[in-house]
Amino acid sequence: MSLVDRSTRLNAASQGAEKTRPAGKGRLAALETSLAGWVLPILLVALWEYLARLGIIASNVLPAPSAIAEAGWAALKSGELVRNMGVSTLRAFAGLFVGGVIGLAFGIANGLSELSHRYTDTTLQMIRNVPHLALIPLVILWFGIEEEAKLFLVALGVFFPIYINTLHGVRTVDPQLIEMGRVYGMSPLTLFRRVVLPGALPSIFVGLRFALGIMWLTLIVAETIAASSGLGYMAMQAREFLLVDVVVLAILIYALLGKLADVLTRWLEGLCLQWHPAFQAKRD
Amino acid sequence: MNAHAPLPVPPAPARGLGLHLGRLGHGFGAKRVLDRIDLDIPAGQFVAIVGKSGCGKSTLLRLVAGLDTPTAGHIAFDGPRDDAAIRIMFQEPRLLPWERVLANVEVGLPASVKGEERHSRARAILAEVGLAERAGEWPAVLSGGQRQRVALARALASGPRLLAFDEPLGALDALTRIEMQGLVERIWQEQRFTALFVTHDVSEALALADRVILIDAGQTGGHVALDLAVDLPRPRRRGSAELAALEGRILDTLFSS
Structure with a gap:
């Protein structure tokens, strides 16, 4: 479908070169650009509904989208869905905050100080190579199934992408700019604030995007295995009562939350990286 | 060819910073880059430093600007060498891409200038180089x-008394280059700072400088091979016979060694 989209867009572009395009068509094209990403999911859902109504997909395997929407509405009315979503989102962002701040701090420290890098990087790289989800049994022994367990796992998971990308960002700031800052009498603090940090920011955002993916993944696994609330717990409860529609609902909500976090990061990126030619081109 | 020609003293060295290099030498490990450079540069003089690449001319500039510390000899200045007295302009613009044009100019102001005065001074100096209306743009555009x-x-924002240029026009196209030379000359004439202008382009050196110094990489490191006064009225006409004669002399020395 997207291939078809692209070819029509190419056609439109070549026609546009020949004759001037009316304003209304331009607005339509803008609308098309912003909605293009949703065409495929909507078509898939429509196809799914159709097949489920025909009975080709059994309802105990995969209920129809309308059935899931009903289940969602019921859960929404009872307040259970909102509560579980709130709990999960809070956990996710608390973990992201804790792990992110620590990762950022280590990344900056090791990027700036050779001494700090020498003493801590090897340790961090060793820990990185242990899959953090493998720690779940240990974490349950330590913290039980309380909030600390989830916070610990999410924080550990998001720490590494943020650490590595911050470190890379700080280390690859243009040395010519740093020299310029020194020659122009910037204090170490000013140099950091005006040259090093903004220079490392694009790389830090890459780390944040990776971290968001790991954040949801970790949380889902942790909530599915050991939790007494949250979306993962809701899905596991539903499985025990064979409520397939609620299970699918939980999965869909994860997809939506992931997309939401991505949109949020893009917005933040656009705000912080206005100066970047790549982002300027996107805005125009 | 170490003939030190008598040098014309510029009319009003009001703000320039004179400097004296005494047996200045520099090396990286066993490699000697500069060897026993003796130079007296009076305040307000426009000195061009030319030479083949790798002769040590940029190193000389970095030593004067305080970016590197000499391994031998000394540099003395005629006045206080505070933070804002010496500025360097690099071959690359080295602008902060994440700050607007005006904020980039403000980088050059001393920290003692605060608040609204920072903006107004930066705006004034931006107008001086003919970019007043681009103050709010990103450098990328x-x-x-x-x-x-x-x-x-x-570089001009702090009102430096010595301005070191490290091939600042090297990466520009020929026409923009001529335009920029005119701008540098005009601002130098207004502000009368001492100018040290490193270039590999002999005709550029002759178009701008009161004095051209040729550095040649010898066996023991770069040394002054020619110190030539350019006593011609400004603005100089490109391709005039006098300039051509001087250029021939410099090129002869450059390639005879």
Whole structure:
């Protein structure tokens, strides 16, 4: 479908070169650009509904989208869905905050100080190579199934992408700019604030995007295995009562939350990286 | 060819910073880059330093600007060498891409200038280089010549008494280059700072400088091979017979060694 989209867009572009395009068509094209990403999911859902109504997909395997929407509405009315979503989102962002701040701090420290890098990087790289989800049994022994367990796992998971990308960002700031800052009498603090940090920011955002993916993944696994609330717990409860529609609902909500976090990061990126030619081109 | 020609003293060295290099030498490990450079540069003089690449001319500039510490000899200045007295302009603009043009110029102001005065002074100096209306732009949207003009404004912002140019026009196209030479000359005439202008382009050196110093990489490191006064009225006409004669003399020395 997207291939078809692209070819029509190419056609439109070549026609546009020949004759001037009316304003209304331009607005339509803008609308098309912003909605293009949703065409495929909507078509898939429509196809799914159709097949489920025909009975080709059994309802105990995969209920129809309308059935899931009903289940969602019921859960929404009872307040259970909102509560579980709130709990999960809070956990996710608390973990992201804790792990992110620590990762950022280590990344900056090791990027700036050779001494700090020498003493801590090897340790961090060793820990990185242990899959953090493998720690779940240990974490349950330590913290039980309380909030600390989830916070610990999410924080550990998001720490590494943020650490590595911050470190890379700080280390690859243009040395010519740093020299310029020194020659122009910037204090170490000013140099950091005006040259090093903004220079490392694009790389830090890459780390944040990776971290968001790991954040949801970790949380889902942790909530599915050991939790007494949250979306993962809701899905596991539903499985025990064979409520397939609620299970699918939980999965869909994860997809939506992931997309939401991505949109949020893009917005933040656009705000912080206005100066970047790549982002300027996107805005125009 | 170490003949030190008598040098014309510029009319009003009001703000320039004179400097004296005594048996200045520099090396990286066993490699000697500069060897026993003796130079007296009076305040306000426009000195061009030419030489083949790798002769040590940029190193000389970095030593004067305080970016590197000499391994031998000394540099003495005629006045206080505070933070804002000496500025350097690099071959690359080295603008902060995440700050607007005006903020980039403000980088050159001393920290003692605060608040609204920072903006107004930066705006004034930006107008001086003809970019007043681009103050709110990102550096990424400017052309190469415009970026280098912003870099010049930044270097001028603190009102330096010595301005070191490290091949600042080397990366520009020929026409932009001539335009920029005119700008540098005009601002130098207004402000009368001492100018040290490193270039590999002999005709550029002759178009701008009161004095051309040729550095040649010898067996023991770079040394002054020629010290030539250019006593011609400004603005100089490109391709005039006098300039051509001087250029021939410099090139002869450059290639005879």
